[in-house]
Each structure stands twice: as structure tokens, then as C-alpha cells.
Amino acid sequence: MKVSKKILIVGAGLTGITLTERLASSGNNVLVIEKRNHIGGNCYDFKNKAGILIHKYGPHIFHTNYKEVWDYLSQFADWIPYRHKVLGFFDGEYAPIPFNLNTLRKLLPKQAKDLEKKLVEKFGFNKKVPILELKKTKDKDLKFLAGFIYKKVFLSYTEKQWGLKPEAIDPSVTARVPVVVSQDDRYFQDKYQGIPKNSYTKMFERMLNNKNIKVRLDTDFKDIKEKVKYDLMFYTGPIDEFFNYKFGKLDYRYLKINFKTLNQESYQLAPVVNYPSLKYPFTRITEFKKLTQQNHKKTTIGIEYPGEKGFIAWPVLDEKNKRIFKKYWIEAEKLKKQNIYFVGRLAEYKYYNMDEAVKNSLDLFNKILL
Ligand code: UDP
Numbered sequence: 001m002k003v004s005k006k007i008l009i010v011g012a013g014l015t016g017i018t019l020t021e022r023l024a025s026s027g028n029n030v031l032v033i034e035k036r037n038h039i040g041g042n043c044y045d046f047k048n049k050a051g052i053l054i055h056k057y058g059p060h061i062f063h064t065n066y067k068e069v070w071d072y073l074s075q076f077a078d079w080i081p082y083r084h085k086v087l088g089f090f091d092g093e094y095a096p097i098p099f100n101l102n103t104l105r106k107l108l109p110k111q112a113k114d115l116e117k118k119l120v121e122k123f124g125f126n127k128k129v130p131i132l133e134l135k136k137t138k139d140k141d142l143k144f145l146a147g148f149i150y151k152k153v154f155l156s157y158t159e160k161q162w163g164l165k166p167e168a169i170d171p172s173v174t175a176r177v178p179v180v181v182s183q184d185d186r187y188f189q190d191k192y193q194g195i196p197k198n199s200y201t202k203m204f205e206r207m208l209n210n211k212n213i214k215v216r217l218d219t220d221f222k223d224i225k226e227k228v229k230y231d232l233m234f235y236t237g238p239i240d241e242f243f244n245y246k247f248g249k250l251d252y253r254y255l256k257i258n259f260k261t262l263n264q265e266s267y268q269l270a271p272v273v274n275y276p277s278l279k280y281p282f283t284r285i286t287e288f289k290k291l292t293q294q295n296h297k298k299t300t301i302g303i304e305y306p307g308e309k310g311f312i313a314w315p316v317l318d319e320k321n322k323r324i325f326k327k328y329w330i331e332a333e334k335l336k337k338q339n340i341y342f343v344g345r346l347a348e349y350k351y352y353n354m355d356e357a358v359k360n361s362l363d364l365f366n367k368i369l370l
Contacts, residue, residue: 004028004212008228010221011236013041014354015344017207018072018361019234024212031228032208033219035237039208042313043200043354050261052300053199054288057311058257059272059302060200061291063190064355070192072362077203079194080292084187086284087270090152090277097274098128098187099149100180108148115145119181126182130175132166149179157276160283161306162253162316170317173351187272190355195292234364236344238312239328247327250349251320256310258282258303266290267299281305315349325349341368 005028009016012034024030038044042057061084064070088097095106101119105112118141123129131154134146150166154174158166166174196203208215221237235242240250271290275282286302288294306313315321328349332342343364345352352360 005231006229007031008033008230008233009236010233011035011041011344011346012039012204012208012215012217013236013344014043014357015347015361016041016234016236017204018358019343019365020213021207021210022362022365024210028212030213031230032213032215033221033224033228034215034217035220037217038201039215039217040201040204042311043204045200048259048261048300050296050298050300052261052289052294052296052298053292054259054300054302055200055286055291056257057313058255058304059286059288059291060354061188061193061195062354063188063193064353064359065190065192066355066359067192068362069355069358073196073203073358076206077196077198080197082193082195082291084193084272085185085270086187086272086274087268088153088274088276089280094269094273096185097153098177098180099153100185101183102185104145107152108145111141111145115141118142119145119179123181126180126184128178128180130171130178132171132174134179153177153276155276156278157274157283159278160281162314163307164316164318168318170322170351173317176351232339232341232368234341234343236342236347238346239325239332239342239349242342242347243328243331248324250324250328251316251318252312253306253314253316254308254310255313256305256307258305259300260303261298261300263298265297265299267301312346315345315351317351321349 007023007028007030009020009030009032012032016032020030020032043060044057045053045055048054086097087094090107093106095103101116104115118139122142131150135150137143137146154166162169267287268285272284272286274284282303282305284304288300289296342348343360344357
């Protein structure tokens, strides 16, 4: 008979909760500790005073091409079918983001036909081209277009989001929002896309609903690490903090969201509107009821101010931080021998999407096979 193990999970975000669910379902005793006063990490959502469901840490739209991840989460949630669309606000005009052929026709109506032809010839219809790739093209018209998109969509937005130029961060970051050579206005093209019908938080509660699981909120790892006995630990917090910053602090980009509930049914044309221009100190505004098709007389918006204040939202993937992280990761790998695993966005210092966090947890579970 399989002996049940005592497992400590540090952090009740998507990664920690997925591991917890898997480990508890296979008969282990799992203690989850969480520093915040709620589960769900940055995916946490709740009904505000007005009764509108909002995402406390900014808009979270679940999207994936991994069928196993979709099937796994679907055990715990029904989905609102949803296709995320984002508009950009450009000098008084709204046009789709990612920049696609519709954006081109809207912002450069005179040149659109010729540029469209060149784009299709060079890259092929329906292709996605990262802006930093488009900038390398030799053709003078495409060079002009690349410069236009770079300036209008990426330069100032990236400056506001990261405090850096697009070239200074890992190319995978701006490639998340490529130039799309089609009229497909969707923000994500993944096969599966949706938002849990009864909230992310309810989905997480269902995942944690097992007698083998104990959750302790408001609990800092630092305060309990000497007291808790475990056979195995999964740490999902910031890796530099775990090692007492011995190789220096890793940079994180923080986010402050200013929530406002307005006495009007609708605020903007899309669930999310990006403001790439430096004229606005914020990056984007989310109107939450439009994400989840809520009917309400009022509406709540969240205005995002990335910077040095607020909650940790993103790792800063530049050369300096990647170098520091490598040093921590070597230490982390050594701890596997002591049954300590580092996993998730903060512990692996990665810009994971939600589905990747779940996939990694499922893969790790299967690898360790408890
Ligand atoms: N980006 C941009 N302009 C936009 C949208 C995105 O320059 O209107 C860049 C920016 O550098 C950002 C990256 O693309 O950090 C990834 O954007 P995404 O929407 O994926 O960021 P997230 O949803 O994680 O905030």
C-alpha cells in the first residue's frame, strides 16, 4: 500500500493549488501556507461592494492550446465562452490590438492597401510577426510600417510597463503581442479560451475541497519554516527571498490598480482598452463586467499603473536579472536532493501564462509520481 506523505506547499496561487489538488487526490496530506489573506494568487477575484465581480490583480483570461490543462480545470469550473478583444486608444481613435490589418486600415487608411500586400507577400497571410522581427525588414515601406507600429503601439507602452525600451527586455515579451497579418481581432488565438462561470476563486475552492488539505492564510514561510515538518516541499514564492537575497535582489515590476465604480452601465467599447501613448500615465483600463458578461446598473473599471509600487506582477527579464536568477537556480536544483522543489512564476522567475503554470504543476506531479 502507498504510504501517504506530509507535504508543504508554499503559496496558494495557481501553481500551488494545482499541485495541492493533485497531491491530495493521490492520498497525501498537504498543508498550504499563503502570505496573503486569500487564495488564488494574482488570479483572485471577488465581488466588490457594488456586487460586481472584479479581478483584484488585473484581468485574467484563461487561454490554452493544451487540451490536458483545459480538461483538468474543467473538472472544477464551467466556463463562460469568451474571446478576448483589446482596443488601443490612438490619438482619439480606437483600433484593435494586436496590430492587425484592421488596425492598419484604421490608422493608415491611405497606405493600407499597398502595405497589406507587402506584408502578405513577405510573411504570408495569417502569420504573426513580432515587432522586433518586423523592424529588421529591408523593404523601405515595411520599414516605415515597422517604425510606425513600434512607435504607436510598443515604445511608450513598454516604457510605462517596464521602465525599459522594447529592445532591453527579452524578445519573448513583446512577441506576446505580435503584428497579425490578418483581420483576426482576437487577443489570443488559442483553441480553448474562457473565464470560470462562478469566478476563479470558486474554482480554486473546489480544487482545495479535500479532507487531506489544510490551508493557512496570513502565514509567512519565514515564520513557520523551522516549525513545520514535511517529507516534501514545493516552494512557489520569490526565489531570491527564499535564499535571503544572497546573490542580490531580483527586479520585479509592480502594479497598482486604481478601481472606480461608476454610476453608468457602460464605460468603454471593449473589456480592455490599452493606452500606449505617454499622454496617459496608465497602461490600460479594464471594465470587469464586460469580461464576464455581468448585467449591472453600475460598472467597475480598473486603471493600471505599473511601476515600483503595488503587488509583484512580472519578472523583469533583462540580462542582469537573468544572470542573477541563474545563480539562484543552481542552488535551487541542489535542494531537490532534500525534496524541495521550486516551481511557478515567482520561484522560476518566468513570465508564465496561467495555462503554463497549470501545465508545469501537472508535469512536475507526473514526474515525481506520488
Ligand atoms: N505591449 C505593448 N503595447 C500594447 C500591448 C503590449 O507595447 O498595447 C508590449 C509590452 O511590452 C507588454 C508586452 O507587450 O509588456 C506583453 O503584453 P501583454 O498584454 O501580454 O502583457 P500582460 O497581459 O501580461 O500584462
